[in-house]
Amino acid sequence: MRKQSEHLFKIGEIAKILGVTRKTILVYEEMGLLTPAVKDEASGYRYYTADNMTQIRAIRSLQTLGLSLAEIREYYYDTENLDRYLDRLMDLRATLDRNIHLLQLRATKPGDLSVHRVRLPRQVCFCRRYQCTDAKDAAIKLRDTYIAAARTGKMSMGSRMFTVRAGSSCKELDLLCCIPVSEDFVGEERMEFAETSALCIYYRGAYEGINTAIDALLAYVQGNKIQATGGFRCIYLEGPPNRGDHTEDYITQVALPFSENSGGCL
Known part of the structure; x- marks a missing residue:
């Protein structure tokens, strides 16, 4: 199946543009986090849109914060427990703030007794x-x-x-x-x-x-x-x-x- 539009991207193109592996993208699909815009059942070719790229970037960002793929799936699709996910993200933000503060403190010079x-x-x-x-x-x-x-x-x-x-x-x-x-x-x-x-x-x-x-x-x-x-x-x-x-x-x-x-x- 030929690429149907200039607005569609093959999996290899997506992987190269976003700096991820093909396996990572396929895992996102298996977890139900990502659906290709077009999938040729006969050849197995997949085509993705710019919106799919945005999805992948969002998933990567949440992983960087410390969420597992299972938690990310629940975050997107579990509408019954939003408060739990909000608390989890607030905890992660607090952890990031502490780490940023600690990195700033590491710049402290020996002998600096500033109050x-x-x-x-x-x-x-x-x-x-x-x-x-x-x-x-x-x-x-x-x-x-x-x-x-x-x-x-x-x-x-x-x-x-x-x-x-x-x-x-x-x-x-x-x-x-x-x-x-x-x-x-x-x-x-x-x-x-x-x-x-x-x-x-x-x-x-x-x-x-x-x-x-x-x-x-x-x-x-x-x-x-x-x-x-x-x-x-x-x-x-x-x-x-x-x-x-x-x-x-x-x-x-x-x-x-x-x-x-x-x-x-x-």
Whole structure:
């Protein structure tokens, strides 16, 4: 069968134009996500329109966001559960926003102690308190808390673990180790943290040097007569799981909640 119109494209042309494989296009058809404009049953030749190209690009975009082909099919054709798909896409957007933010933070230079104003979200956490001897001991205690939280089956995948300095001195390693969990977690380790304004420094470097950022943040708060409303939080953005022994690339958000009614801040 000859190509019937200049407005139709063969599968090989579509694959080349869009940078996909023929197999990918055929899989989309098998999943019911794509129907060729013309299909010659005798020869098996398929012809596609510009609209089909738009469909393929849309499917690829949703795959890039993290949706499976089954989820994409439901997204297009399941009109009964639209709220579920909206929530899923909102979660994916939040993940993308976090990753974009993290990439921006990776540009932070060692020694940059710039102070930023942020909003810390409301969180429910699995928490345990420890008296730690040093940064290495603190890392071990945080890992132990993480393992215990994971065993509850309620750990939140979208939020970062953190520690709070519970002692009266910023030099003490009296730490509350906090692992975000789902709202329905129930247990003696459950603690809730309200949404709050905070000042923070994105510290790049080994954990042993975090006090440098804490000291700088404390000096800023005292110099501007700002009233702190909680302990220093160390929120672990980049660390050993994906940076290994390259401690110079660790990124920790050192944050201090403050009252909006105090002093002159950022």
